[in-house]
Amino acid sequence: MKVVSASDFQLNRENDYGTPEQNETVKTIVQAVRTEGDTALLRYTEQLDRIRLTAGQLRVTDEELQAAYQKVEPTFVEAIRAAADNIRAFHMKQKRNSWMDVQPDGSILGQIIRPLKRVGVYVPGGKAAYPSSVLMNVIPAQVAGVPEIVMVTPPSTGGEEGINPYILVAAAEAGVTELYRVGGAQAIAALAYGTDSIARVDKICGPGNIFVALAKREVYGAVNIDSLAGPSEIAILADDTAQPAYIAADLLSQAEHDEMASAILVTPSRKLGEAVAAEVERQLELLPRRDIARASIDHYGAVVVTESLTEGIELINRLAPEHLEIITEEPMSLAGRIENAGAIFLGPYSSEPVGDYFAGPNHIIPTNGTARFASPVDLDDFIKKSSLIYYSREALLANGEQIMELARREGLEGHARAIAIRLEQER
């Protein structure tokens, strides 16, 4: 792992917006499902997933869900339930009330906060099918009060056996209300526009391959979508009090995700930096996913030695990492100086996997430097707000002239007259 000074460090970041051919394919699929509905949905499922289904077979039954519990270890069920409880408890703290502001003149202004009515969650197939992501997408929607939570996942995520039973158990525990075996751009199109079998949703969440990501961009506007995630990232800010082996393990837990994942140690201690670099090399060789982790560490990993912790914080704020661990003598004293980071893990025991799986905060966090302006998934992603204005007669009489003044300066006489006609009659 390379060790560089802050002035020599440049983070490599890449965005994948697909090839023109991929974009064209996605547009074709989305348009076909939009116009032909189930017919196109089933045709693409046969063509792309190599599975022939009838419309009646799209929905996963309650029996299948229950059967999945027999295929997983009891320790898994216990662990996922404990995690779900924690995630639910944390997101419950984000609940917000509708509110009113009653004015002295009898007017009432306010904001009505309601859950979305129907949300779609995409769960990828194959090795990227993560039960923890099912919890992190579904539970906030459920806590927000969304009555219909629809999950879609490719029909053969678990091989010939059908859908991965760990995913099914996570879906059941999280509170999914409908589940369909359909994936890819065709599933996104069905969620966005609706078919006879799958009613359209208000918002689509969840990760997927490039076709899924492009399809989400394509349907945005007809429905809301979550943000498009980039490769995962960790930055660790540490001083001499930190244990190199812990830091190395945490960097590697990020690096094993993806060849494009990024793992950066920022430290004013060259000694710590060199010890971590050596420890990364040692631990890396022992990892099952060592090829992926190696590529990530070589291309997107670094130990950055800074002049001071303050210079380190400045660098972190420029990076705006998805995950930030602070392992220093007094980590809480630095937390308030972090302007840009999606999730902040403090102290030696707050290893990133604690947050990935278990503690409660969401693990869907802005990547690629977007923590500068974006936030982790939370209840706000599953609500909508309406303004409420009840204006009293007294308020209109008192303020009508000023409202007309503003309307007329904008050349909108019709706006002024809507007030004038009332003033004339009510005075």
Added chain:
Amino acid sequence: MKVVSASDFQLNRENDYGTPEQNETVKTIVQAVRTEGDTALLRYTEQLDRIRLTAGQLRVTDEELQAAYQKVEPTFVEAIRAAADNIRAFHMKQKRNSWMDVQPDGSILGQIIRPLKRVGVYVPGGKAAYPSSVLMNVIPAQVAGVPEIVMVTPPSTGGEEGINPYILVAAAEAGVTELYRVGGAQAIAALAYGTDSIARVDKICGPGNIFVALAKREVYGAVNIDSLAGPSEIAILADDTAQPAYIAADLLSQAEHDEMASAILVTPSRKLGEAVAAEVERQLELLPRRDIARASIDHYGAVVVTESLTEGIELINRLAPEHLEIITEEPMSLAGRIENAGAIFLGPYSSEPVGDYFAGPNHIIPTNGTARFASPVDLDDFIKKSSLIYYSREALLANGEQIMELARREGLEGHARAIAIRLEQER
């Protein structure tokens, strides 16, 4: 104005994503400003706005801002101050605190809520330059605590005199901290990527023409953007207790905005519907902007007669209008049944212009049916959140095994080892 039954009614809605040529032009401009900076910014300003500026002339000075006050009527300054006070007071109610949840095992979980650091507000030139929109974009950012609020507007919005003085006064009252005379796609690119004269921002807000809208889509990802507004809409739900003249005036206040604006009355009373249709015809002829209002009413306006108020509410929920007025005998009894509406105006005195200009809630509201999943602009648009995880040693020892169980079921051994290495050492 046409009167139809609910079953015969179909709302026309259109989206404008620009022609291929417009998209190409915008890509070229954005790319040029991104790579050449001020040079391209000034070149396009000369080419498109026909005004030659030096980099030093881009920024509007405090003297120019103060001079604008001499060019507007004192009644306007009074009215805009009263409006700004109301908007500020309403948005202050949306303030949220960072919070912590202290656990029995000594762990601390929480959410840090911070303002964005730097926000850009686009204000269009010409007749679409509305001081009220300056207030509605800038005040929420200012109340949220955004320290740098940058406004850009084309250099000749007020003709040869320079920038429209009403816009300048609104900017000063709202709390803009920097103001630049630059517009179009080139201004959006400068805000997104930064130039020597204009530092990049975290989010770009505000309406604009098709080139501005396409440029915002183009830079999305490098910065955040607000939603892309469609034509303005009003729906009014009314019964026999309503005054036809008020309703007609409110419909026309929407119709005068734009030939694509939509104004719909929904009522179970055919008598009221016909009276309103006649009143619209009468009032329309007297409006200065009668040609625009006529086109809007003819193409996007309707009186829809329903079987009942309940059927009316169902129709409203399908429309998901930007603005909804409820003018019935007991409007509050219906408000809770409205699932989809951006802003709800209750009773005979809550004419839409009350909200457009003055009451306090934001007038930037989801259009085109997107109130199904989107919300009016508020403080949430100008903050970012970071999760905080401080996990105690006790918590890690108690939960480490379950975290490892979940990591291993996902095939992420590196995640499990980040926990295991700590358990081995701490136990």
